[in-house]
Amino acid sequence: MPCKLSTVSDPRTSRRDRLRAQTSAEIKTIALQLMADGGPDAISLRAIAREMGMTAGAIYSYFPTRDHLVTTLIGDVYTSAVDAAEAARDAVPADDPGGRILAWARAMREWALANPEGFRLIYGDPVPGYRPPGEGPGKEAEARACAGIVGLVAAAWPAAGERASVGGDYAWADFDPAMAAHVQEDFPDLPPAGLAVTLRVWGRMHGLIALEIYGHLRTLVHDPAAIYDDEMRDLVASLGLGR
CATH class of the missing domain: 1.10.357.10 (Tetracycline Repressor, domain 2)
Known part of the structure; x- marks a missing residue:
């Protein structure tokens, strides 16, 4: 079971910020799952984007590399x-x-x-x-x-x-x-x-x-x-x- 990297919701944050935090947490959880399945070399932004149904450009807005x-x-x-x-x-x-x-x-x-x-x-x-x-x-x-x-x-x-x-x-x-x-x-x-x-x-x-x-x-x-x-x-x- 991969490490669950959760986020804490702050009522003062905007809906956009909460969604961004949730997406960032999901990216990190999928990265650890890729590592579990294929070793550390399997961590790839493009692979994570495919898993999440995102474009490569969209995921780079969360993590540039x-x-x-x-x-x-x-x-x-x-x-x-x-x-x-x-x-x-x-x-x-x-x-x-x-x-x-x-x-x-x-x-x-x-x-x-x-x-x-x-x-x-x-x-x-x-x-x-x-x-x-x-x-x-x-x-x-x-x-x-x-x-x-x-x-x-x-x-x-x-x-x-x-x-x-x-x-x-x-x-x-x-x-x-x-x-x-x-x-x-x-x-x-x-x-x-x-x-x-x-x-x-x-x-x-x-x-x-x-x-x-x-x-x-x-x-x-x-x-x-x-x-x-x-x-x-x-x-x-x-x-x-x-x-």
Whole structure:
């Protein structure tokens, strides 16, 4: 089932604006369906126009190029994923860092299963030839996701940092300079080893999700959810949080 990119109707908007918003949402939904059926290379403005019974010229008035459409899709999808993860995390008290990690992880898996094409778009299949025509809203959502996961590790670090198995000898120079600078600014008490742990946490969260989304787990186990939950509990325990 493709990611449903709905719009919120504002009574102050004109009928023309509402129809435009609805058409834009339909274009994005069909684009994700085309990707589901034929891979990322199947996203085409002309193909979408045919599906909708529109002329090519009409659809270009909504998105001037395919890359503008893909950029908008990435922003919508990424924002949807981060909204779900943040809401789940924030429903758990701040003094329960292990519970917040589990909540974030479970929310990401549930979102991915409900929006497999969206997960593939932002974490899996690159769109051939795609060149973003600007920063776009996806960068903001990506930054939120990064800050969210680093924040989970930073909250756990008082316990995790004492465990010899958690972090090796790392320096800030071992990481992308821009990412390291943001982490140092936003989480000044987190050492470089904490950023290494963050990348490992991200990998463990998303690795099993990716295997499930791409159909590799269903042939091997009847209940992927149980495998994922055990992995996340082991992850939390490895940080010294004892859940």
